[in-house]
Amino acid sequence: MSELVLASAARQLEALRAGRVSVAELAEAHIRQIERLNPVLNAIVDFDAERVRAQARVLDAADRADGAMGLLHGLPVTIKSSISTAGYLCEIGSTINRGDVAKEDAEVVSRLRAAGALILGTTNCPEFLMAYETDNLLHGRTNNPWDLERSPGGSSGGESAAIAACMSAAGLGSDSGGSVRLPAHFTGICSLKPTPGRVPGRGHLPPCVGPFSILGAVGPMARTIEDVTLLFETLAGHDALDPASAPVPLLKPKLADLRERTIGYFEDDGLVPMTAETRRAIQDSVCALKDAGFRVETFRPRTLELLRELWWKFFVSCGATFYQPTIHGQESTLSPIFREFLGIARAEGDLSGADLLSGWAQLDLVRSRTLREMERYPVLLCPVASIPAFRHGERRWTVEGREVAYLDAVRHTQWFNVLAAPAAVVPVGRSAEGLPIGVQVVARPYEDEVALAVAGVLDEAFGYRHPPMAMKQTTS
Template identity: 70%
Template structure:
């Protein structure tokens, strides 16, 4: 196995620019890694090595690089429309769906010169923290094949962690780029909704999901994630959720002016001892880099989580009801499980929905007021590291933590429409990765990436043994 496929994307790009490697040669290295590991990991929903070779030959024949990602092998979650590739959202109801047009974010990838390897697996209709469906089966974590790489961007995280892709795109309405990054030891960013255009995501990011949801970059380093963000960000004139916010840069001294609020848990769902240690290690690294890091926990977190549940679970089920009516026998177990959560919560009346929407605006304002003194937050990514396939509850610090509660640490920032990034910092007793989360106020994506870069330099990606062969 070539170490090249595990190198940061920026290094792969530097080698392409220096002509130390051709696009075809780099593509062949990734094809070989995919062919070696895909039978064990099942990260892909659509991959064809010969199609990749055709793209690579055309790029080499073109001569001069045509964009900042020229020749970089990337992947796209199979819920983001990618022309010519299966984008079935993990559902038998969409079997064989191949979009004719790219999502705006994929169009930008291609315009920047990226080499599309394929689309990656996700749970049916994206409504799970485990990637498994009746179309493409179960995606496995390269750190331990008996464990999940998370969801719903689990195929994407597994591919990147294992060196089958240099970087890629996931999407996140409740932790779906962050939990998988935490589980597999890579980096990711859930941007402020609209900073990276969401037009072309399936299902559309509309209604409450225009607040909750965002397409986000995933890669092995924050430098790579930042590169992807810079290439992809910018207003989409046809997307009403895409604001005209220019890219910004912040010096380290400017970042140090923002006090960081630290909390190890939210007082409701405990975290593992190793997770606490990872958060404290991250805090110490930031203090050593000159940041002020002090204990602080917003008081609105539990209310935000409850409203997230209203919109993601209850409204999510309402959105899907027309498409699945009379077809439940064709749905996957993980999606039927999600429907069970929604049914247990009960139907939403129009008045309840209206009141929840208004309450969310009030809570977002209260939280922003609290963040005035601590505009950056450092906290866990989840209660536990990667779980075994099918697990749904865990004993943590003597307390039972249920499935949806374990990921509440990401859900708050979806309800806030705020940016949040994951950086691998620690490891569990079993040697599994543990990420920490950096979050900030809406539209401060570059602040999140700047602080996360400090942590990535201090800790960062380690390759799973499986990836090295």
């Protein structure tokens, strides 16, 4: 029974529907995996085994009573602790919010519950989500299941570690600068940053408002693209109370039609070097797509650095400004990782009203220029980062004989937050140390299903592998 936790979400759901396992039995297997691994990973920060068992009993009883089963009936999931989940801690990794419990569900959590998902708990994140490493003074750091001395990334690092280690079948993170994609890359799982609004963002803390209504999105994370797609299709849909949400129906792209489009790929942005294994992952992906009948050509948008400059202005400068009322008078309680973010923002100087207005106008113009370039290349293939998972606290690396700084090494996700484009990550390669390396598949806004379909081809060719720690002591 314990081996079932190693299976994909889709296979776990098949076992539930076929009656080979009850919700309670599947929940118990995940409880054992969490109790075994969470003490060393520190991925799940609000977990109560009895609460999980109580949910499982309710779901099993409902199934026996009327036979009604939602699409995710009984599936054990986790949720990033910045997404309001009624009755669970929602502290966003900050001692300022110590003990805060969500009073109501975010819209996406309501949809998870309506689909029958079983909530295992909420997962760790860096303070106020402003880091690519998951560490805080409230719950401590989260470790990568491939190497405990390395980070699972951020800000959805707790979520990615839980899923990669098979403590959770799937879950939800959020992404304003790579926060579901970099952790997926670091831990060897799959994820999707959707077009903002396609998966409801209402109920995320902090709210996805102002520039973050363009940058930010709640996104599904799982071990396979099939599972990510299942979560996306279950949770996507118009939210009438969210101004960023558009009534866009689900697409059903056919691979035969997608093969008529040209995929553009690039190994780097011309500014920041990449590890040899990262380049190899892109090259291997190109070969796999060509073998599957796709047209793939070298192409790099000319607007990448403009997009990154805008991301910096809105995420870094505006992000720091947004938090000033919250942290005023409490600076001494802030974690080193959040102080680091504030230091980066302050080094840029204050953002004037004229700067903000000019940047906002430029945002639309640069997005339009990029989308024009993507008319010929409606799908892009590129790296997720210059490097695989870094060691806790590392901030500089030597790559191809050059020094690469912290925020430069992870710039590759930021472009597509500014573009408001969907971007999926799928594991493809391995570093010299055996660490996962993912690639990023990007589509045009509102064509999330296209990104997922192409990523699915790569997932079949490469895909998730279990970290050794996930498989030890799994046989009952």
